[in-house]
Amino acid sequence: MLISGWGRHTRIDADTARPATATAVRALLAARDGALLARGMCRSYGDASLAPRILDMTALDRLIAFDADSGLFECDAGLRLAELLDFCVPRGWWLPVLPGTGAVTVGGAIAADVHGKNHHHVGGFGTAVDALDLVLADGSRLRVSRDAHADLFQATLGGMGLTGVIVAARLRLVPLASPWLEQRVLPAANLDETLALLARHADASYSVAWVDLSRRGAHRARALIMLGEHADTRTSPAPHRRPLTLPVDLPTGVINRATVRAFNALYHWRGAGAATPRTVHYSQYFFPLDALGGWNRLYGRRGFVQHQCVLPFECAPRALAEMIGTLTTGSVPAPLAVLKALGPANDHPLSFPMAGLTFAVDLPMTADTQALCARLDDLVADHGGRLYLAKDASMSALNFRRGYPRWEAFQAVRERYGALTRFASLQSRRLGL
Amino acid sequence: MKHILIVGAGSAIAEACARLWSAEGAALHLVARDPARLAAMADDLALRGAARVSHGVADVARMDDAGDLVDAARAALGGLDLVLVAQGVLPNQRACERDFAQARAAFEVNTLASLAVLTRAAVLFEEQGHGALIVLGSVAGDRGRASNYVYGASKAALEVFASGLRNRLARRGVQVLLVKPGFVDTPMTAAFTKGPLWAQPADIARGILRALETRRDVVYLPAFWRAIMLVIRLLPERVFKRLTL
Ligand SMILES: Cc1cc2nc3c(=O)[nH]c(=O)nc-3n(C[C@H](O)[C@H](O)[C@H](O)COP(=O)(O)OP(=O)(O)OC[C@H]3O[C@@H](n4cnc5c(N)ncnc54)[C@H](O)[C@@H]3O)c2cc1C
Numbered sequence: 001m002l003i004s005g006w007g008r009h010t011r012i013d014a015d016t017a018r019p020a021t022a023t024a025v026r027a028l029l030a031a032r033d034g035a036l037l038a039r040g041m042c043r044s045y046g047d048a049s050l051a052p053r054i055l056d057m058t059a060l061d062r063l064i065a066f067d068a069d070s071g072l073f074e075c076d077a078g079l080r081l082a083e084l085l086d087f088c089v090p091r092g093w094w095l096p097v098l099p100g101t102g103a104v105t106v107g108g109a110i111a112a113d114v115h116g117k118n119h120h121h122v123g124g125f126g127t128a129v130d131a132l133d134l135v136l137a138d139g140s141r142l143r144v145s146r147d148a149h150a151d152l153f154q155a156t157l158g159g160m161g162l163t164g165v166i167v168a169a170r171l172r173l174v175p176l177a178s179p180w181l182e183q184r185v186l187p188a189a190n191l192d193e194t195l196a197l198l199a200r201h202a203d204a205s206y207s208v209a210w211v212d213l214s215r216r217g218a219h220r221a222r223a224l225i226m227l228g229e230h231a232d233t234r235t236s237p238a239p240h241r242r243p244l245t246l247p248v249d250l251p252t253g254v255i256n257r258a259t260v261r262a263f264n265a266l267y268h269w270r271g272a273g274a275a276t277p278r279t280v281h282y283s284q285y286f287f288p289l290d291a292l293g294g295w296n297r298l299y300g301r302r303g304f305v306q307h308q309c310v311l312p313f314e315c316a317p318r319a320l321a322e323m324i325g326t327l328t329t330g331s332v333p334a335p336l337a338v339l340k341a342l343g344p345a346n347d348h349p350l351s352f353p354m355a356g357l358t359f360a361v362d363l364p365m366t367a368d369t370q371a372l373c374a375r376l377d378d379l380v381a382d383h384g385g386r387l388y389l390a391k392d393a394s395m396s397a398l399n400f401r402r403g404y405p406r407w408e409a410f411q412a413v414r415e416r417y418g419a420l421t422r423f424a425s426l427q428s429r430r431l432g433l
Numbered sequence: 434m435k436h437i438l439i440v441g442a443g444s445a446i447a448e449a450c451a452r453l454w455s456a457e458g459a460a461l462h463l464v465a466r467d468p469a470r471l472a473a474m475a476d477d478l479a480l481r482g483a484a485r486v487s488h489g490v491a492d493v494a495r496m497d498d499a500g501d502l503v504d505a506a507r508a509a510l511g512g513l514d515l516v517l518v519a520q521g522v523l524p525n526q527r528a529c530e531r532d533f534a535q536a537r538a539a540f541e542v543n544t545l546a547s548l549a550v551l552t553r554a555a556v557l558f559e560e561q562g563h564g565a566l567i568v569l570g571s572v573a574g575d576r577g578r579a580s581n582y583v584y585g586a587s588k589a590a591l592e593v594f595a596s597g598l599r600n601r602l603a604r605r606g607v608q609v610l611l612v613k614p615g616f617v618d619t620p621m622t623a624a625f626t627k628g629p630l631w632a633q634p635a636d637i638a639r640g641i642l643r644a645l646e647t648r649r650d651v652v653y654l655p656a657f658w659r660a661i662m663l664v665i666r667l668l669p670e671r672v673f674k675r676l677t678l
């Protein structure tokens with residue numbers, strides 16, 4: 001079967017199995033040796049979920065247990081976060097860390113140790129994970145946590161599927177008063193103002209800046225800062241609206257400077273009109289892009305990449321100015337950039353977040369995109385930052401080692417559990433893991 | 434509360450239906466081959482709100498009369514209002530062309546086991562004067578194509594049988610719903626490359642529940658397949674036989 005990541009620039013023909021139970025996962029691993037990789041909803045952008053032999057985990061999507069007193073919740077790894085919320089929100093419980101789409105699986109969220117718009121307050125997805133069940137290289141099943149096989153637990157959070165197959169997880173949900181959020185939008189005229197506003201509103205529960213890279217001069221990198229707080233009143237959720245989907249590719253080149261500028265102008269205008277607080281449903285607040293399923297097809301057949309880095313706070317203003325300079329003067333149109341603060345790094349050797357600012361930009365795949373990414377990669381590494389493996393499609397092994405100095409500790413854990421030659425992705429091979 | 438038997442409960446489409454019925458508080462009896470899957474499903478459906486979930490392990494191809502499953506479900510649930518027949522296999526067409534045993538095996542599961550369950554449930558529903566039967570056919574049953582006519586024929590038989598049953602039971606208030614899904618992303622089709630025509634099991638399940646509620650007889654899911662299959666069925670055989678589809 002032909003598979004690709006969310007960016008759709010690399011397609012490979014993969015031998016795919018879709019086990020429906022953890023027992024079937026174990027049997028598959030016991031039956032054949034050789035390298036393979038678990039994958040979820042393919043929402044990682046680059047080649048992190050690509051391999052010649054794939055275990056598609058999306059049929060493993062059942063609820064296992066829920067304790068309505070403590071909020072402890074157990075489910076299969078293939079359950080999508082949107083479905084998890086469909087279950088727990090009406091019961092008054094909430095998942096404290098959410099990425100920008102509800103279409104990712106619990107396993108994918110663990111493997112990338114995903115972060116939300118509140119990382120600087122609560123940390124990454126791992127903080128909500130109490131324990132997880134892994135199927136190891138030899139087909140055995142092991143429950144790991146901070147107390148049992150802690151080395152494997154730490155390595156698996158952020159470990160991009162390279163330690164074993166996550167089949168189930170026990171999550172710690174938190175109480176929720178209302179499915180609604182109060183959203184405020186603040187305009188910022190340029191990069192300095194954006195950084196100042198993000199810092200000033202650091203105590204907001206959720207914050208993120210959408211940066212317009214289509215302007216030069218005084219308005220270069222103007223932005224809308226979106227702040228959010230959970231509402232405290234109990235209102236019933238709006239009726240489920242079926243999302244639109246884009247069934248076919250748009251012709252390559254539809255995303256060009258003109259349309260990007262138009263999009264930004266429209267967005268800016270709408271945002272400015274919404275300066276007063278608005279009450280929005282959580283799905284609309286956290287997963288705005290899910291309203292147009294298959295939006296990645298907007299980039300046409302050649303696809304796109306997302307370049308996401310984190311830069312330590314002290315170097316961020318200079319590094320960002322340099323990166324934005326490179327992006328706004330080059331030939332590759334940059335339609336969308338997102339900026340947000342991250343809290344301190346954790347004990348997971350390959351986890352992405354570290355104290356600083358994370359900057360993410362979508363770039364259509366053109367003849368110049370690879371070279372541009374390589375230039376940005378070097379810039380990030382020179383400033384002591386690193387790239388997000390869930391987005392990465394082209395980083396060099398050298399830059400990986402500069403950004404993730406604990407990679408050897410990660411490899412040692414993999415070796416201990418026999419994972420080194422058993423679990424591999426196109427990305428892990430490129431990075432020398 | 435609805436009392437529901439699902440044969441082939443491990444099917445992705447059937448499981449998606451079971452989740453919707455559970456959220457409505459139904460009582461379910463599940464029949465499938467894999468005990469590990471049945472146990473996992475039972476926990477999941479109970480959490481989602483099912484009033485009761487019981488299950489039985491059976492390989493329908495090995496039963497003398499798969500109709501026995503109807504009696505077992507009725508005993509387990511204390512009544513029966515709805516039967517969903519979902520088990521199915523997609524045989525390798527090429528292999529079936531040389532080896533009739535493989536074609537026969539597909540007919541055992543897709544056709545004969547389904548007819549056995551329908552036969553027994555029809556007697557029960559006819560007696561009690563209410564009930565609904567749902568059979569998963571396929572768009573492949575609308576016309577024989579070189580690439581999968583064995584599977585198609587095994588599904589086509591269900592349509593005529595269901596139509597006769599409907600004709601017989603309509604005056605007794607029993608609904609017989611034949612569902613014809615198009616391409617659905619399930620374990621059965623795991624090896625296929627997915628394109629824009631593909632639907633998710635949850636979409637099909639919502640369509641099935643809607644068709645049940647509106648007392649439909651035959652339904653294509655997603656609905657656009659109705660138009661596609663109309664064109665395909667209207668092609669004269671003289672033209673059709675020369676096409677590669
Ligand atoms: C619109 C959009 C917005 C996003 N926003 C954010 C964001 O705000 N924050 C953020 O952190 N990320 C974000 N992401 C990235 C996304 O959250 C991650 O890439 C996530 O890992 C995708 O999960 P998935 O289920 O699709 O996994 P896949 O993309 O299929 O796989 C990702 C990795 O997880 C591994 N994996 C998946 N399932 C398992 C399993 N069961 N066992 C072992 N390994 C497994 C794979 O091997 C692979 O290495 C966003 C992505 C999109 C498309």
Ligand SMILES: NC(=O)c1ccc[n+]([C@@H]2O[C@H](COP(=O)([O-])OP(=O)(O)OC[C@H]3O[C@@H](n4cnc5c(N)ncnc54)[C@H](OP(=O)(O)O)[C@@H]3O)[C@@H](O)[C@H]2O)c1
Nearest residue numbers: 443444445446466492493494520521571614616617619621
């Ligand atoms: N997917 C499609 O594109 C599509 C299109 C049109 C129609 N359909 C029909 O829809 C129905 C559901 O299929 P699906 O797509 O949901 O695929 P699926 O998930 O593969 O379901 C098929 C189910 O049938 C069960 N089964 C097969 N042989 C059996 C036997 N001898 N005894 C008991 N159970 C048996 C399988 O059990 P095991 O798990 O134990 O093998 C499996 O759970 C099938 O009738 C199929 O023909 C599917």
